[in-house]
Amino acid sequence: MKNKRIRILLGVLVLATAAACGKAEEGSASGNGGAQSVVELNPADGSVAISKAGEGGGEQAAEQPAEEEPAEEVEVVPEGMYRSELTNEIIDEKLKNQRPIAAMVDNEVTALPHFGLTQADIVYEMMNSTKNGRITRLMPIVKDWENLVQFGSIRSARPTNFMIAAEYNAILCHDGGPFYINDYTAKKYTNNLSGGFARFDNGKSMEYTEYITYDDYTNAKGKSFSGLAKRIESAGYSTEYNSYYPGPHFLFSDKSYNLSDVYKDAESKKDISLPFPHNKSELHYNESTGTYDYSEYGEPHLDAQNGNKQLTFKNVIIQKCNYTKLDDGGYLIYNCIVSTPWDGYFLTNGECIPIKWVKQGESAQTVFTDLNGAMINLNTGKTYIAIVPDDVWSDLEMN
Secondary structure, eight states, rough: SSSSOOOEOOOSSSSSOTTTOOOOOOOOOOSSSTTEEEEEEOOOTTTEEEEETTTOOOOOOOOSSOOOOOOOOOOOOOOOOOTTTTTOOEEEEEGGTTEEEOOOBOOSGGGHHHBBBGGGGGEEEEEOSSSSTTOOOEEEEOOGGGGGEEOOOOOOOOOHHHHHHGGGGGGEOOOOOOGGGGGHHTTTTOEEEESEEOOOSSSSSSGGGGEESSSEETTTTTOOOHHHHHHHHHHHHOOOTTTTOOOOOEOOOOSSOOOOGGOOTTEEEOOOOOOOOOTOOOEEETTTTTTTEETTTTTEEEETTTTTTTTTTEEEEEEEOOEESTTTTTOEOOOEEEEEEEEEEEEETEEEEEEEEEETTTTOEEEEEEETTBOOOOOOEEEEEEEEEEGGGGGOOEE
C-alpha cells in the first residue's frame, strides 16, 4: 500500500451518543498546531476522507477561551534528530526511514520476567487462545531495534499479528505458528523471521528460552545464533520502509494536553482492569510520571534487561472486536477488518473518552476517531493497545 491520504468508509458521520466516558465535545480542537483531522463525506461514492478542520471542511470549531492564554513553547527539534512517527519523541534522524520490528512475546507467567520490553514504542496485547483462561500474548513494536541486547521471550504468531504488523510495515519476529498463518506469511505485505533466535540458558524449558538479540550470540553451551542484523540481511529484507508502508500511523498533539481541555464530557479514569482472566492485566495511572503503569499476575511488569523498570505508557487505546474460533484447540482470528465503526476507549493523562475505529484491509491502518469523526490526537510517548473480545467487553473495568 503506497503512502497516501487515508480514506475510510463510515456508516455515519456522527457516530454515537454518550458512552461510559462521555460524549466528545462538538467543535473540539486538538494539537498539531490547533488543526484537527475531520472525517468528510463524499456524496458521489459514500466514502469519507480525513482532512484538517479549516482546510475547506471541518464545520466544527473549538470554543475560544475568554482570555487568550500565553502560547506554550513548542520544543525545537535539534539538528540531526527528528520526531518519531511511533511516539513523537525526539530521536536520532538516522532512524527516520528504518522499519520497526514487531515481536511475539510469550505472556505465560513461566516466561516472566520479560527482557527489553521497555524499549518498545507500542505494545499490543490480545487473547492468544480461547483455551487456558484466554491467555494473552504481547506484540511490541520497536523502532530502534539495533539497541536490543536480549528481547522476549519469543513465541508463535497468529493471523491477526501479521495484519497488525503490516500497519507499521514492521518485520514480524516469531517462532512459527499454526498452519493458519501460512496464507499470511505468503502475503506480499509480509516480511517475517520465524524461529532461530538466540537460546539463553535460563533454567526453563525450551519454549521459554528464545530471545531476539541484535548481535550474534553464543550461549554457555557453545551454540551460536545469528543476530537480528544478520537475519534480516540473509532474508533479503529492506531495513528501510518499502512500498507497502502506509505512512505514519497516528496523529500527535504538538503539546501536552488533557482530554478535558478538548472534550467537555471526558472522565477521570485512572485504574483499568482488562477482561483477560489468565494474566489479569491492569494499568494504573501514575500521578508523578503522568503515565499508566502496566501490571499482570498481580505484580508490576518489570523489565529484567533494563534495571527492572516497570512497563509504562502515555497513551492507552482499548479496542472492542469480535473473533472467529478456528478450531477446538483454541486458535482464533480477530475480525479486525471492518468498515462499520467499532467501539473503543482512548486514555491519556488520567482521562478517558469513547472512540471508534475502522480497518479497511489486511495491511490498512486502523484509524481511531472520536465520536465526531475526528482522528484522536495522542500525547507524546509510548502507547498500549488492547484488543478486547466483544463477548467480554462488558467486563472491562475503568475507575
